Amino acid sequence: MKKSFDSPWVRDNIGDYRNELDLLLKSAQMRAYKGGQPVYIQGERSRTFYFLLRGKVKISIFREDGSEKILAIQEGNTFFGESAAFDDQPYFATATVLEPSEIYVVSRDALSRVIRETPSIAFMLMNALIRKMRLLAFQVEDLSFLDAQKRVVHILLKLVHELGVEKEDGLHIQKRITHDDLARLTGLSRVTVTNVLNYLEKVNILKKRRCSLTITDHERLVNLLGGGLSGEEENL
DNA sequence: TCATTAACAGCGG
DNA sequence: CCGCTGTTAATGA
Missing domain, CATH: 1.10.10.10 (Winged helix-like DNA-binding domain superfamily/Winged helix DNA-binding domain)
Structure with a gap:
């Protein structure tokens, strides 16, 4: 067994899925963001999710009083907002751009289209999701114990x-x-x-x-x- | 006892 | 000047 070192600093979500990523991004749109801009906000509903190509994004939960729990800080080659790719529930966190970033926007419809042609794209996303799930679980463990x-x-x-x-x-x-x-x-x-x-x-x-x-x-x-x-x- | 909020002063880029 | 750090006092579980 390995030590539970999954860091909230997420730096690569892709692993061996280079080809799948390229196929997915063909049907995505690139946008440039400045530092400080939100990409999406907790509570918003959306049918798009994101791939951070270059830059830095913070994923966090805010409360009314302004206090914040940072869930992850992500750098290049990472997915975020994936929940919007799979169900209609609102985003559970806010994504804020921390420095000038290049971000691909992917729609759920485009995703389901390319998954039909290349099913392993689904595994790429599951891989990214599982890594985040593990990261969140370890944070729950620390907060609890x-x-x-x-x-x-x-x-x-x-x-x-x-x-x-x-x-x-x-x-x-x-x-x-x-x-x-x-x-x-x-x-x-x-x-x-x-x-x-x-x-x-x-x-x-x-x-x-x-x-x-x-x-x-x-x-x-x-x-x-x-x-x-x-x-x-x-x-x- | 341990940690939190609020407040303030000093430091330094 | 403003953001970061060190510290204290009061409060709560």
């Missing part, structure tokens, strides 16, 4: 696994991530995230600069998470 410190530790492990780069002083997370981002990803308050990060720095597990983190002692970070997570590898 982990305390604040472990939630921060786990998101750090996921991010470092997905985005980590070896540096002289440790594993560096090569993305601009604020304490606020971590709070919205983990369902914690910013104060709590800052406190945990300060503690981890005090005990020499990581170094932080503004918007940047370096893990200097990965092993002890893993130990802080402790056992008990499903899918976690046993080292006997």
Whole structure:
């Protein structure tokens, strides 16, 4: 078994389905989006879904008071809004473009047409959907069972696994991530995230600069998470 | 006890 | 100037 490192930072949904993707995108329309624009909003009904070719999109759930739970941050070669391809329920989340992006718009009708000719296109989408389902399930697990410190530790492990780069002083997370981002990803308050990060720095597990983190002692970070997570590898 | 909200000050790009 | 961070006080489960 592998550790549950599926990161909310989603970077490729395609895998071995290059040909299927090309066929699908032939019947899609490309649009350019500026940063800050919404692609769709929670509650909207639509018969179109999206493929992010290049750029960055945030998928999140907002409440009336403005608080936000980030479900995923997606970069190039990923699908989003897939629910609209399959049923008539409104979108359950909001998709916001974070930087200038090129996005293909695919209609449900076009999808069912190309699936009839090339059924493996359906498997491509199922593959993307299952990966997101797993990602969401792991977030539900953390929200249900982990305390604040472990939630921060786990998101750090996921991010470092997905985005980590070896540096002289440790594993560096090569993305601009604020304490606020971590709070919205983990369902914690910013104060709590800052406190945990300060503690981890005090005990020499990581170094932080503004918007940047370096893990200097990965092993002890893993130990802080402790056992008990499903899918976690046993080292006997 | 642990975490949250609100508020504010200092830092720095 | 504005966004990010560190910190405190008050409040709640």
